[in-house]
Amino acid sequence: MSDATSMLQGELPKDSPLRRLVEQGLPTSISNLSPSSKFVQTSIAIPLRPGLHIHSIIGNKGQRPLEDPRCSDGVVPYASAHLDGVESEFVVPSGHGAHEHPEAVAEIRRILHKHLASLD
Incomplete structure (x- = not known):
C-alpha cells in the first residue's frame, strides 16, 4: 500500500x-502566507537565476511613500512584496488585485512587447 x-x-x-x-x-495555504513560514523563508533565500527576466507589479492601495511601513496593497505590505534584483518594479495605485488595474495591464503589455522584440 x-x-x-x-x-x-x-x-x-x-x-x-x-x-x-x-x-x-x-x-x-494560510500558514504559508506568513513571512516566518519555512516555505517563505526558503523561497526568499533562493537566488534569482541569472539571465531570467523578472518583473514585479505591486499594489499601493493608500498611495503611501514606499518607505512607509504602512505602504501596502491592503493585504501584503510593500516591504514583503518588493524583490531586490528584478528587471523592473511597477507600483500601481491599487489594492491586492493590482494585476487587474489598467496601469498594470499596460505595464504587462509593455514588458511582453519588450521581450518579444528582443527575440527578433
Whole structure:
C-alpha cells in the first residue's frame, strides 16, 4: 500500500517520511502566507537565476511613500512584496488585485512587447 493510501486510512508506517511530515504538522495555504513560514523563508533565500527576466507589479492601495511601513496593497505590505534584483518594479495605485488595474495591464503589455522584440 502506498504512503498516500495509508495516510488516507490513518495508517502510516513508523519510518515513513510522510508520517514524520504529518506528525510535524502539514503546512496550510494560510500558514504559508506568513513571512516566518519555512516555505517563505526558503523561497526568499533562493537566488534569482541569472539571465531570467523578472518583473514585479505591486499594489499601493493608500498611495503611501514606499518607505512607509504602512505602504501596502491592503493585504501584503510593500516591504514583503518588493524583490531586490528584478528587471523592473511597477507600483500601481491599487489594492491586492493590482494585476487587474489598467496601469498594470499596460505595464504587462509593455514588458511582453519588450521581450518579444528582443527575440527578433
